[in-house]
Amino acid sequence: MRTDERSGMNTMKRKAALRIAMVTLTMAALASPLAWYVSRENAEEEVVAFAQEEVRRVLQREQALRLDGPEARTHAELAARQLAGGLFDIAEIYGPEGRKLAEAVTPQGEQTEARLPKHGAPGYQKAFYERLVLDGGVQVLRVFVPLREAAQGGPVTGYFEGVRVLPQWQTDQIFSDALIVGLMVCLASLVCGAAMYPVVVHLASENEHKAREVLESHIAMMEALGRAIAKRDSDTGAHNYRVAWVSARLGEALGLQGAAMQSLILGSFLHDAGKIGIPDAILLKPGRLDDEEMRTMRTHVRQGEEIVTGAGWLDGARDVVACHHEKWDGSGYPRALVGEAIPLAARIFAVADVFDALSSRRPYKEPLPPGEVLRILHEGRGSHFDPAVLDVFLQMAAGLRQQLDGQDEEAARALMEAMVLRHFEGLTA
Numbered sequence: 001m002r003t004d005e006r007s008g009m010n011t012m013k014r015k016a017a018l019r020i021a022m023v024t025l026t027m028a029a030l031a032s033p034l035a036w037y038v039s040r041e042n043a044e045e046e047v048v049a050f051a052q053e054e055v056r057r058v059l060q061r062e063q064a065l066r067l068d069g070p071e072a073r074t075h076a077e078l079a080a081r082q083l084a085g086g087l088f089d090i091a092e093i094y095g096p097e098g099r100k101l102a103e104a105v106t107p108q109g110e111q112t113e114a115r116l117p118k119h120g121a122p123g124y125q126k127a128f129y130e131r132l133v134l135d136g137g138v139q140v141l142r143v144f145v146p147l148r149e150a151a152q153g154g155p156v157t158g159y160f161e162g163v164r165v166l167p168q169w170q171t172d173q174i175f176s177d178a179l180i181v182g183l184m185v186c187l188a189s190l191v192c193g194a195a196m197y198p199v200v201v202h203l204a205s206e207n208e209h210k211a212r213e214v215l216e217s218h219i220a221m222m223e224a225l226g227r228a229i230a231k232r233d234s235d236t237g238a239h240n241y242r243v244a245w246v247s248a249r250l251g252e253a254l255g256l257q258g259a260a261m262q263s264l265i266l267g268s269f270l271h272d273a274g275k276i277g278i279p280d281a282i283l284l285k286p287g288r289l290d291d292e293e294m295r296t297m298r299t300h301v302r303q304g305e306e307i308v309t310g311a312g313w314l315d316g317a318r319d320v321v322a323c324h325h326e327k328w329d330g331s332g333y334p335r336a337l338v339g340e341a342i343p344l345a346a347r348i349f350a351v352a353d354v355f356d357a358l359s360s361r362r363p364y365k366e367p368l369p370p371g372e373v374l375r376i377l378h379e380g381r382g383s384h385f386d387p388a389v390l391d392v393f394l395q396m397a398a399g400l401r402q403q404l405d406g407q408d409e410e411a412a413r414a415l416m417e418a419m420v421l422r423h424f425e426g427l428t429a
Helices: 003-061 072-083 107-113 168-232 238-253 258-269 273-277 291-308 312-323 344-359 370-379 387-404 409-424
Strands: 090-094 100-105 128-133 139-147 158-165
Touching: 003 072, 003 139, 003 158, 072 090, 072 100, 072 158, 090 107, 100 107, 107 158, 168 258, 168 273, 168 312, 168 409, 238 258, 238 344, 238 387, 238 409, 258 312, 258 344, 258 409, 273 291, 273 312, 291 312, 312 344, 344 370, 344 387, 370 387
Parallel strands: none
Antiparallel strands: 090 100, 090 158, 128 139, 139 158
16 A cells, blocks of 8 residues: 555544544533433432322322312311321322312421422412422422322312422432433443444545545546647647646645636646647648638637536536636637636636746757746736736746756656645545
């Protein structure tokens, strides 16, 4: 495995581990308190449900479910005394109109009663409870039960209200049980995350491997088309590598990234794709082209645009391929676009293309001195070139020239491929 692949794999594993850890910890942080809360609520509801059942059993036995007869108070008082001191510290029984008929209180209930919030005459239709924390941390369950003669439905014949001061052992037990449930949920989340890690890493590794294969096939396709173009134009192909790399460096300086940068690199490398359709007699003519031949030569822009348009991954090259002969002042072709109507990628490429043409050795010329190159570029400011783009490039030109001087085609290819990998990493289609 190559060093860059190993480095990419390690980076992928670190990212996967970090993301799984973040998701796992987030799940644990959210689920554990929720599980603790639900467990505590369930424990309290079990206590209340048992109390409500006991209330109904006692009241039924003491004939206190119907509280509108002459012996209603007697039955209510007897039932209240039985309920207080068992499950409840305060037991209150009300008649159907909400008038209190009986109350029984334990010593602990007497200490607690004055600290409870007051309420009006009862009139509720369903049983419910309140959990209160009083001064000093005393925890209280307050149970409200409408009484009915029939177990299922029927009119309300009275009301029972009971207060249970939770003993410390029961409070501790509820808290402990809820805490255990919360910790188990937390542990389950962590175990789940740990179990997921190798699976995610394996799947991500396969996905990254396939993505890299797709990317490499795209690069190979791009290079094959570029070499075909270069061979038709009697070039080695080094120009395509250099101009794509220079364009990308300028694009980076201008803040391009993502799809915009990918389009710039593709278009710069394939800018002359349409020359494949130009006859050899014109494309390879050693002398100056006449007007008719020049019109034919200029059709390479339209033909290039047709080649890359709708060609999947290569479609991004269209802006540069279609507009690389446009000029800032509108004197270019084929559309005579003016200023910012020219796509930015094409404006960037125009500077890089002329810079490389002037700075490179060709069979018919030697490279111009750096000062002469900069002078010619500056002369095109505002006519051929976008002034803002050119100003940024002029600050970079000396360093780019130094890096490219003496580079053969393989070296230029390596520069371009490194740039492609940097900006096309993760491409899958």
